[in-house]
Amino acid sequence: MSRYKIHLLVCGGTGCHSSESNLVYEMLRDELERKGLEKDVQVIRTGCFGFCEKGPILKILPDNTFYTQVKPSDAKEIIDEHIIKGRRVYRLLYTDPETEEHVPDSKQMDFYKKQLRIALRNCGTIDPENIDESIARDAYQALGKALTEYTPSETIDLIKRSGLRGRGGAGFPTGLKWEIAAKNNADRKYVVCNADEGDPGAFMDRSILEGDPHSVLEAMAICGYCIGATKGLIYIRAEYPLAIKRLKIAIAQAQEYGLLGEHILGADFSFDVTLRYGAGAFVCGEETALIHSMEGKRGEPSNKPPFPAQSGYLGKPTNVNNVETLANIPAIILKGAEWFSSIGTERSKGTKVFALAGKINNVGLIEVPMGITLREIIYEIGGGVKNGKKFKAVQTGGPSGGCLTEKHLDTPIDYESLTAAGSMMGSGGMIVLDEDDCMVSVAKFYLGFIVDESCGKCAPCRIGNKRLHETLGKITAGKGTQDDIEKLRNLGSVIKDASLCGLGQTSPNPVLSTLDNFMEEYLEHVHDKKCRSGRCRDLLYYVISKEDCIGCMACKRVCPTHAISGEKKEAHVINQDVCIKCGACMEKCQFDAISLMNDYPRVSATAAQTITES
Amino acid sequence: MSQKINIAPEAFEYMEKVTGAGGVEVKVNLPKEKIEKINSICDAFGNDPGELINVLHEAQHAFGYIPAEIQDIVAHNLHMPVSQVYGVVTFYTFFSMTPKGEHPVSVCTGTACYVRGAERVLEEFRKELQLEVGETTPDGRFSLNCLRCVGACGLAPVVLVGEKVYGRVSPDGVKAIIEEYKK
Known part of the structure; x- marks a missing residue:
């Protein structure tokens, strides 16, 4: 170079x-x-x-x-x-x-000032298709160090002391996971990298694989050394062609350099990695479903126990880690457990990568120390809400997560605080919503996703979420009742308790958390038939402006349901009870006097109606 | 789905016999080259049932979709019931049993695109192409689909036509995108 x-x-x-x-x-x-x-x-x-x-x-x-x-x-x-x-x-x-x-x-940009890049350390600095550049940035040194200086149990101990927890969502301690897999004796074991990043709006795993594939390969080899596995599999989404291409190149280069394959670095340790492709099923991010999918079956989850560490891929002990978790491993081994555990909060160590998206100025990928506040992320790194609009909420953890509101802006972010706030870390997607977003519609959107992606194996998830989605549809269409709100809450908690896998157990979170934080919006939809953001089309009303209407009677003539009343040269009024919202009046009006509003002057409308009737 | 497809041979150019698990013979109404292509894909993966998803990926790549006939042959080669192949094909959204249009339009309905107005963009495509999601136009030119997140959230809302990515698409811009491909 x-x-x-x-x-x-x-x-x-x-x-x-x-x-x-x-x-x-x-x-x-x-x-x-x-x-x-x-x-x-x-x-x-x-x-x-x-x-x-x-x-x-x-x-x-x-x-x-x-x-x-x-x-x-x-x-x-x-x-x-x-x-x-x-x-x-x-x-x-x-x-x-x-x-x-x-x-x-x-270095002077606010976007980068507060970031601390460990998992993303090489993204944007090296050519991911050239192993020499990775090696110049210390790739495979940690593997060498583990193979020559530490025993497998010492390496596991180091990871345990670092406090690293799974970055895929649940936050299970990584070192402990490795230890369990290491203790289960078998003739064959497997290391699996979960790169089935299905959460829409989260793209950190893809970026790591595209920008620094060797860090993941190296970590998989280290894991193989620790638990006694010789084979690694990366389960990657077929929707990520670029990441697949770069992984293939990286694997070939590592094999050529003897960093994967037989007797790596002259040690008595062999390890190789192959790719397995997903085929567009969100549930395959769940580890048991992922394993079934890798075996060529439908990606349906199964009951735990047995855990994959006991009986996983082809019935053998299998350790499944997320991409971001793995990308941290080499840095921890090189810089030490103490260095890593000095970053973050008491129970959540290190950094987390978040994908900022939605109504935020700086959409992108950031890596910040655990314990940073939401305010710092959104206003300092993210540059605030787009178009100067008012911040309403941020949805974290994707379809399994919940939303955080203004009152959570100063909470330090870690696994525990997010769960306490009714959300979860999840994969780290952060979708910023502003005043123009309707929270009931957002909940409906997520439920629609879950209904599409539920594998159908267990009834609470398959049927329950469908009912939740229908009820939300009823509310956004202006046909909801108070009973529906109660139904959402009851059904939601049943689905949480009774579902088989992580997908179902977390699927009602978007509903429950919006019920907790935005009850007033639900009540408005149900009782006032009003959507304050104007997102729900069925709750929009055609309203004639008193000031602009000249009383030409064009709209009155065209209205198919005779909902419009008013005398010539006087402002007309639409009777909302009769209006079918066809929009013919608005199309006909040459004076731009008719507009769609999320509310209509109820009292005056009734008064006007009484006048015309009398 | 039936194991045997009993259609008069003369209706098709080719009608090949495939010998599968346990020496069962099935007749498949596919041209010879196509059958050979599928056989070679299955062979490349060692006819291993564990490789079913990889085999289907390759098959879809080669044919554009995975009709029942192809599933028959795959099932026989991989020594598994065709119901299992069908189960996998229908489980994963990536696999399709109907051919896509010449210009497949995919509107991203991931969360980031949703909050930036993907719904209205999708509606505009539905109106302009007169298609429901998952359908193909009668002339086979366009098909309309939704997908969840291509990861270009900075460009939301995103639309893909084939491999080409259109970013920051507004409902007003939909017509122009379609026009590009109508010529």
Whole structure:
């Protein structure tokens, strides 16, 4: 790497890739070649920088210049100005939304200031398709250290002392999981990496696999050494073609270097990794379902015990870890358990990667120490709510999680505090909602997802969630009653208690947590037939503005149900009890006097009706 | 789904006999090349029942969808009841038993896209293409589907036409996207 004077790092993550970062990469290379600079300036495609909102991202080293929304047509200017003349292209620099000043150095960006990157340590710095770059950043050193300096039980002890817990959602202590798998004797054992990231809006696992696949392979080998397994399997979603491609390259390169395969690093330890593909089933993120899917069966969960550590893939002891959990392992072994456990809160150590999405200014991937507050994440790192709207809630943990509201903004985030607040860590998706979002509709959206994804094996989840979804549909259509609200709560708690697997046990969370935090919205839908955000179409009303209506009678004539009353040259009124919301009046009105409102002047409407009737 | 497909041979160009588990013969109405293609896919995975999902991925990649005939052959090669293959095909949303359109339109209805208005975009596609989700136009040009999160949440709402990603799609922009492919 040293012979290059300047490095251009182009983000090659899925987000930037979708907005033509590939073309930016090609154009930069072409332009350098044209100028004869290809020996001095290196262009590489990295993993995700996390700042997906303003992609494609181009970072220039050594001066840390951070260009955003780079288009292929900008390549020439960047080479001419920045590389040749040494002048930054100001229009492409990130602009601080508060000071409205250009921020030349990425270290000065609020987005990065509060982050601490352990799992994402190499994302956006290395070329994930080149193992040499990974090795230059200490890849496979931890494996070497474990193989030569520690026994398997010492390694497990180190992981236990670090306090690392599963990042896939439930937060089970990783070291303990390994210990259980290690203690179960069998002729064959398996290490499985769960890369079936099904939670919509969460993309940390994909970004790690795309940006730093070797960290996961290395951790799997370390796990294999600890529990006595020689075979590793990565169960990855088929929807992640880029991650699959890079994993395949990484596995081949590691095998070539002898870092996977027989007698790794000369030690008496052999380990190899193969890929298994998911096929679009959310429930396969559950470990027993995942194992069945890997065996070529329907991905239905089964009762625990037996736990996978006792009887998993092909009936053998199997250790299943999430991608992000694994990505932490090499760093812990190299830097020590004490270093890792010094970060975070008392019971949740280290960092967590969150995917920020929804109505937030800086959509992207962030890694922060446990114990950070929601306020810091949303307002400092996330840059606040989009378009200056009012913050309403943040949905954490995806379809299994719940929402946190303004009153939770200053709670330090860790596994326990999120559970106490009625949500969960989950995979780490954070969807920010603003005042324009209807919480009843959001709950309905998640239930719709669950109904689609429920495997159907157990009745509480299969039938119960369907009923929850129908009841929510009734409420958003303005046909709900007070009984329906009670039904939601009762049914929700039954589903929680009686479902077979983690999917069903957490599926009513979006409903229960919105009931807890936004009861007033449910009541408005049910009693006032009103949706304050205007999201529920059935609760919108055609209203004639008194000021704008000139009384031309066009709407009255076109109304199929004769819901409109009013004399010529006088403001007309729509009788909401008769209106069927066909919209014909609004289409006919030439004076823009008719609009859709989430409420209508009830008293005056009745009064107007009495007048016309009398 | 039946084990044997009893259709008059002359109705098809080819009618091949497939010998599967226990020497049972089944007639399958597929051209010879197609049968050979499926056989070679199954062979590549060692006809191992544990590799069923990988076999189906390859089959779908080769044929675009997995009709009943293909499931028959896979079941025979992998020595399992065809009901089990059918069970797996219908369990996973990735597998389809109907062919997709020439330009498959997929609207992301993941959470991030949902809160940024994917529902209205989907509705516009339904209106413009006159399709319900999961359907294909009679001329086979377009099909409409939903998917959950491609991970480009910064570009929400996202629409995919084939492999091409359209970001920040508004309902007003739907017509223009379709026009691109109508020519």
